[in-house]
Amino acid sequence: MNIKYDQLCIRNAEKKDCEQLAKWWNDGKVMAHAGFPNGLGTTATEIEKQIVNDSDETRRRLMIVYKNTLIGEMSFYVYENAKYEIGIKICEFDYQEKGLGKIVLSMLIEELFHMGAQLIFLDTNLNNTRAQHVYEKLGFKRIAIHCDSWKNQLGELQSTVDYELTKGDFCNFKNR
Template structure:
């Protein structure tokens, strides 16, 4: 996948991105919202091996860039029945709160519906991540359920999540 909209680019993550992805994923401040306040503890080689399994059909990890500078990562995964599950993280703190997330997510959603033929997109987020929930709802995602105390993070603290879904007819395109 290679998507561009003015200064923003979404591209397939490649072996050359493994070190950066490893750094982001091992950073507890980046990964805390996903239940990993101590990071994933992964290696560059493990990340490279995971990237080799990516495909357009099964799903991909993607790098997001603004003005040719990587700012985070996103992914999609084919869960069957024309449904894609997605995730997004703006990993560079200096790039947060600039509106990039909304535009980049709209770019991905548009491509999943129009180019890859998905009929529905699903995602989940931590119940405390109100900033992400605002973006998802702005793009037309509907809150399906709240999963109270659904899992424990690395520190043993219960976390709750919110499930969202989006069909093409409800998509509000902010590209």
């Protein structure tokens, strides 16, 4: 995958990206929202072993590039009946809250529907209201809340919210 729009690019993660991914994944500030305030404790070698098996038919780790700078990552997982789960992290804090998330999500979602997705879904921490606002602007529908359903690395109970998106509900911010 190599999707370009304006000064943004979403491309497949490659071996050369593994050091950067390890840096982000081991940073508790970047990973706290995902339940890992101490980071993942992973290595570039371990990440490389994961991405070598990526494919558009199963799962794919993607890099977000803005003005030739790596700013974050995305992923998608393919399930039965053309259902796709997605994830996103703008990992570089200087690029958060600039409107880039809804544009790169639009780029990815548009491509996944073009690839045959019938339903796109995701979940997020219930406390992550900024992300929920973006997902709802894109047309995602809140389908469930799971209160105190898991514990983060510090043993603190966390709640999540599930979202789903169909092609007919998609509001594409790429073209605005």
